[in-house]
Amino acid sequence: MTNLIDLTLSDLVKKIKSKEISSKEITSVYIERSNKSKKLNTYVEQTFDEAIKNSEKFDNNPNFNKKLSGIPLAVKDLFCTKNVKTTAGSKILENFVPTYEATVTQNLWNEGAILLGKLNCDEFAMGSSNETSYFGNVISPIDDNLVPGGSSGGSASALAAKLTPATIGTDTGGSIRQPASFTGTVGLKPTYGSCSRYGIVAFASSLDQAGPMTRDVKDCALMLEVISSFDPKDSTSINFKRPNYFSDLNKNIKGKKIGIPKEYRVDGMPTEIENLWEKGKTYLKDCGAEIIDISLPHTNYALPAYYIVAPAEASSNLARYDGVKYGFRADGENLIDMYEKTRSLGFGDEVKRRIMIGTYVLSSGYYDAYYLKAQKVRKLIKNDFDKVFNKVDAILTPSTPSSAFKIGDKTNDPVSMYLNDIFTVPVNLAGLPGISIPAGLDKNNYPLGLQIIGKPFDEQVILDIAFSMEEKINFKLKTNDWWIK
Amino acid sequence: MPLINYHMSIDLKTVKHISKLSRISIDDQKAKKLEKDLNAIFKWIEQLNQLNTDKVEPLTSIAETTLRFRKDQIESKNIREDILKNSPKDNKDYFVVPKVVE
Numbered sequence: 001m002t003n004l005i006d007l008t009l010s011d012l013v014k015k016i017k018s019k020e021i022s023s024k025e026i027t028s029v030y031i032e033r034s035n036k037s038k039k040l041n042t043y044v045e046q047t048f049d050e051a052i053k054n055s056e057k058f059d060n061n062p063n064f065n066k067k068l069s070g071i072p073l074a075v076k077d078l079f080c081t082k083n084v085k086t087t088a089g090s091k092i093l094e095n096f097v098p099t100y101e102a103t104v105t106q107n108l109w110n111e112g113a114i115l116l117g118k119l120n121c122d123e124f125a126m127g128s129s130n131e132t133s134y135f136g137n138v139i140s141p142i143d144d145n146l147v148p149g150g151s152s153g154g155s156a157s158a159l160a161a162k163l164t165p166a167t168i169g170t171d172t173g174g175s176i177r178q179p180a181s182f183t184g185t186v187g188l189k190p191t192y193g194s195c196s197r198y199g200i201v202a203f204a205s206s207l208d209q210a211g212p213m214t215r216d217v218k219d220c221a222l223m224l225e226v227i228s229s230f231d232p233k234d235s236t237s238i239n240f241k242r243p244n245y246f247s248d249l250n251k252n253i254k255g256k257k258i259g260i261p262k263e264y265r266v267d268g269m270p271t272e273i274e275n276l277w278e279k280g281k282t283y284l285k286d287c288g289a290e291i292i293d294i295s296l297p298h299t300n301y302a303l304p305a306y307y308i309v310a311p312a313e314a315s316s317n318l319a320r321y322d323g324v325k326y327g328f329r330a331d332g333e334n335l336i337d338m339y340e341k342t343r344s345l346g347f348g349d350e351v352k353r354r355i356m357i358g359t360y361v362l363s364s365g366y367y368d369a370y371y372l373k374a375q376k377v378r379k380l381i382k383n384d385f386d387k388v389f390n391k392v393d394a395i396l397t398p399s400t401p402s403s404a405f406k407i408g409d410k411t412n413d414p415v416s417m418y419l420n421d422i423f424t425v426p427v428n429l430a431g432l433p434g435i436s437i438p439a440g441l442d443k444n445n446y447p448l449g450l451q452i453i454g455k456p457f458d459e460q461v462i463l464d465i466a467f468s469m470e471e472k473i474n475f476k477l478k479t480n481d482w483w484i485k
Numbered sequence: 486m487p488l489i490n491y492h493m494s495i496d497l498k499t500v501k502h503i504s505k506l507s508r509i510s511i512d513d514q515k516a517k518k519l520e521k522d523l524n525a526i527f528k529w530i531e532q533l534n535q536l537n538t539d540k541v542e543p544l545t546s547i548a549e550t551t552l553r554f555r556k557d558q559i560e561s562k563n564i565r566e567d568i569l570k571n572s573p574k575d576n577k578d579y580f581v582v583p584k585v586v587e
Contacts, residue, residue, distance in 0.1 A: 099567035192547045206546055232555065236548045304530045315507065322508070324580050326571035335583050340510035352509055353522060359507045360495070360523070373533055375543030380536070382544055414522055415529050431547030 004029050009071065009166040009219040010246075016070045023062070023070025023114065026165075027055040030072050030116060034163045039483045040139045042158040044077045045085045046117040054114045066112030067226050067246075074164040076155045077118035078125055079105045079210070080199040084115065088201040089123040089133035089151075092321050092328045092346030102199025103234070104168060104210045104227040111226045116164055120154030123348045124318065125175055125203045127151050128420040129410065132350040137407050140183055141479045142446055146404050149179030149420075155213050156183040160477060166214045166223050170200060172207045173306055174400075174424025177436035180213055181399035181449030184438040184477040186220045186466070187213045189424075191456045192431035193238035196231035204313035205236075207306075207428040215477075217437065217467045221245040224459060243460045251468045254288035258465070259392035263299035264423055266401055272442045273398045280396055280439060280450045283472035284465070292392055296384040301377050302426040303418060308361050308374035309429070314351075315358025321346060353414065382430040389455045394465055397423050399436040399449035423451060433459045437466045438475040447477070495523045 004026055007015065015021045031048045051072055058070040080086050080098035087093045101109075109115070122132040130138040130153025140148040141161035148157040152169025156179030159167050169176040171189035180187025188211045195210045202208065212223030225246045230239040260281065265274070281291050323329030323342030330345045332338030347355070361370035388395070401422055410417040427434040433456070436449040450469070454462035495503075500520045504511045511519065566577075574581040 096571055099564075099570055232553070235552055236546070238548060298536070301533055301536060304533050307526065307530055308533075319508075323573060324582055325568075327573065329573035332583060335585050336508070338583050339508045343508050344510040347509065352507075352511075353519065353526075355507050355509065356500075356503045356519065357523065357526060360499075360503050363503070363506060370530070372543055373538060375545060376538035376541040377533055377536060379541050379544040380538070382547070413525075415525055 005033060005162045007165070008215050010222055012071060012165055013067070013069060013222075017064045023055040023058040024052065026070070027051050027072040027114060027116070030164060034116070036484045037161055037163055040141060040157050040161055041136050042119055042138055042154045042161070042163060043074065043117045044087055044089070044120050044135050044154070047084055047115050048117070051114050051116050058112070058114065063112060067222065068108060068111040068113040071113045071165060072116045073108060073113045074116040074119050074158055074167055075105055075108070076121050076152050076167065076169045078121055078170050078201045079168070080201065081105055081115060081118065084118065086118065086201070087135070088125070089121045089135060090347065090351070091134040092342075093201070094134070094328060096327055098199070100199060103196035103229065103231045105199070107227050107229055108168070119158050119167065122151035122153065123351050124201065124314070125151040125170055125172055126314070126350050126354055128174070128178055128417055129405070129407070130154065131407060131411055132348055134348060139483065140404060141483060142183060142404060144482065145407050146446070147182070147407055149182035149404060151175040152179050152213060156180055156185060156187070159183070159185050159213050159215065161479065161483070166212065166219050168210055168223065168227060169213050170208055170210050171428065172203050172310060173428050174421035176211045176213055177399050177424050177434055177449070177451060178420060180436045181438070182404035182447065184447030184475065185213055185215060186217055186435065186437050187211065188220050188224060188435040188459070189427065189433060190224065190228060190459055191433045193236050194228045194242070194433075194457070194459070196229060196234040196237050198231055198233040202317040204310040205317060206313060207310060217463060217470045218246070218249060220435065220466075221249045221463050224463070240457055245460055245463055248460055249467055250464055251287070251471065253284070253465050253468050256289045256394065256461070256465065257292055257392040258284050258289050259292050259294035259388050259395040261294050261296045261299065261395060261397060263296050264397045266422065269398070269401050270442060272440070273401070273448055276439045276448055276450060277396070277398055280469065283469050284396065286472060287468045289465070294388045294392060294395070296388065296426070298377065298380045298384050299426060302381050302429055303422055305374040305377040305381070306425045306429060307357065307418060308370050309378060311354040311358035312362050312371050313358070315355045315362065318351070318355055378429050381426055385430045385432060393455070394458070394462055395453040397451045397453065399423060399451040403442045403444065403446035403448055427453055432456060433462055435462050435466050437470055437473070438477065439473055440475065495520060495527060
């Protein structure tokens with residue numbers, strides 16, 4: 001029999017439903033392994049005792065009609081969890097205990113899942129390497145001193161190290177897909193409006209989306225099916241008929257037209273990534289899909305536009321951290337002094353930098369030159385996608401311009417760090433769904449991912465394409481558990 | 486010389502002004518570091534000026550739907566305790582802040 005820890009989420013659900021294993025059994029296995037894996041620094045908060053109690057509760061009165069019956073899950077610490085500390089990786093929320101639950105996590109518990117704990121992330125999800133967290137760097141199980149990517153770095157690391165059978169993250173500019181790519185896992189950012197933003201610590205509200213991070217495409221479809229729902233509590237939640245992503249998942253992509261955007265062939269991209277992309281095309285052709293060369297002419301402008309829009313929204317969203325109603329407070333001589341000291345001591349450098357960029361681009365006299373300009377460029381980027389989606393069903397690109405890098409390699413150069421998200425950011429700006437799947441290894445044996453971008457609400461299409469490619473790619477993640485020894 | 490559409494740089498005075506607007510106090514050393522970082526970032530951002538966007542409508546929201554109406558009724562009742570629970574200074578009735586009115 002395979003090790004319990006090696007079972008995918010969907011297999012685990014089957015085994016629990018067929019009573020081959022109990023919820024407590026599998027919960028204990030994950031807790032034991034998580035306890036041995038502290039070196040990776042994935043957890044910010046562990047709720048192991050509560051998880052055991054909940055698994056016993058499940059086993060005593062099991063409901064096997066749920067989609068995640070008795071499954072233990074750890075989630076990114078950006079989701080508000082009722083009565084469980086939620087920090088967003090920041091000192092300013094170090095002791096924040098929400099009195100309410102995020103809709104997407106509630107959806108998980110409603111389907112029978114059990115919370116294992118909260119996973120480390122870049123502070124307020126601002127980062128591409130999990131190096132901005134107040135709670136320290138997360139180590140990738142792929143190699144010592146290697147970043148897991150970010151901002152959902154703790155989620156990616158915990159998933160790849162098998163400390164949770166699956167997880168959810170959030171993606172504002174690539175924060176699910178980039179770490180998934182760096183750790184050889186699957187990550188999907190849904191269409192803007194598919195998954196509720198209620199109860200997610202806000203970063204950039206017009207871009208933020210929650211999404212699944214899993215070991216394979218099947219699990220990804222299952223998790224998406226659970227978390228995607230219409231929510232009146234989120235004013236941008238969209239009420240559409242959600243397919244049964246999991247049961248509808250199939251490998252028939254015959255006749256699908258897949259676009260290859262020439263602008264994604266960037267200078268300095270390693271030949272390994274180029275080769276993987278070529279291989280991806282071959283696999284798709286083998287599956288009966290048609291490859292079409294396309295152009296997304298404004299691709300290069302996506303990142304600079306993003307670095308106006310996202311910080312602008314962040315500076316506004318983070319104005320709420322003033323030391324008054326919740327979170328950290330520093331003492332001050334008067335109210336203004338209290339605000340300024342609280343925010344100075346409570347936020348880390350990258351968050352401060354982005355608040356200041358945002359404040360500047362929104363300030364009087366600069367609004368038109370920066371913010372309005374960026375919104376116009378955002379329109380051009382969306383128009384690019386709208387146009388090509390008249391000709392193709394989906395787009396295939398690399399997920400990232402390089403594989404994972406070492407801790408400290410990019411921390412002194414913000415722009416080079418930002419360039420990591422060059423292939424993922426346009427998808428957020430246009431509100432589209434995108435999935436990253438592991439596609440191979442580079443010369444250091446570090447994973448590389450391919451991204452499939454779909455039309456709005458076409459999650460099923462990109463999942464089906466990913467499902468077909470996954471079989472051909474046949475990627476096996478090997479980590480040899482070096483951090484446990 | 487290549488044409489750089491770099492219409493202004495951010496000086497130390499501007500950095501301090503932005504920090505004031507952001508309600509984040511910074512010391513001189515941090516301000517100097519930020520001056521360097523922000524200039525590098527904005528220099529990179531300025532490539533947007535290569536694009537003519539005169540006739541482009543700004544994209545304000547990706548969900549181009551009109552906001553839904555809902556009944557104007559209270560959904561959350563009796564949550565005073567919940568609201569005050571995470572208050573940084575103890576008080577069961579109010580949020581406590583430094584004295585504002587002299």
